[in-house]
Amino acid sequence: MTDEHVLDRRARRTRQALKSALVSLILDKGFDSVTIMDIAARADYNRGTFYKHFVSKEDLLKEIHDEFLQGIAELLVKPYEGLERIEASMTYPSGLRLFEHIEQHKDVFLALSRVERGKLAMDMYDRLRESMRKDMHIEMEPTEPPIDYEIMLSYRMSATVGVIMHWAEVDFKYTASYMAQQLMVLVETKMDYIVFKRNGGT
Structure with a gap:
């Protein structure tokens, strides 16, 4: 050496x-x-x-922040290297990698959340959405009216970040595997109906 x-x-x-x-x-x-x-x-x-x-503690914090986000972006496509396409039901591996990354860097996530408050959530959203734009394209079933791709992408990435933030709020009490499963089911399942509790629903 x-x-x-x-x-x-x-x-x-x-x-x-x-x-x-x-x-x-x-x-x-x-x-x-x-x-x-x-x-x-x-x-x-x-x-x-x-x-x-x-140069400063702010400089050090920025490197911590950037490394954490870079790890998130890279994990989305890593499980599918060499593949041309996958079925929508096969997205569990990338979700698992995402939650495992946060679980393994839980202290970093919590520290950044404390310093940057809502900024970390927005930065995760931006990084995930940019990675989705750059590295893959989601093919949707035909709908009427047609789904706007950018709105759909924003919706899905907002949901992903929302689930991550909830996980932090409950002190990471669920495993990364459980969270990845829940996210996949949430994204794939269509709502049935809504009961209004104030109007006699249970």
Whole structure:
């Protein structure tokens, strides 16, 4: 292994330690209260090491944010590499990868949610919709009137993000597999009828 590879690996390890430190500090006391010294100390480095890698805590937060969203976008199509098309009933693998990614990075998700509030949900929506536009096309059954593709895409991505946010609200009490199954069923099932509870319904 060359010296350059050793340095690259060491730099990646240092950057990851600083990211993990910021995430844990946000969950402990909130982003505004965190200092550069706090981050460096939590990661077991000094301030000088922090500034070798990041300009500010905002710069560090942005990299955490961007990496999290990039992971989401890549997972949508990864299960189908080499395939030209799939049936709509075969979308479970991408949903599972999506929920597993969030489950594995739960602390990052919670930290970003705390700092950015509604921005994270909107950014996930934008990234998922853009990935759907770029990497695949959904063929719909004919309807009358015809379904507007962009409205349909917005509807589906909004629903996906809504389900993710609900999962967080209930403290991730369901497994990633269960959430992926629920999302697939929700997307595929048509409503039967609606009962109005105030008008005598049960």
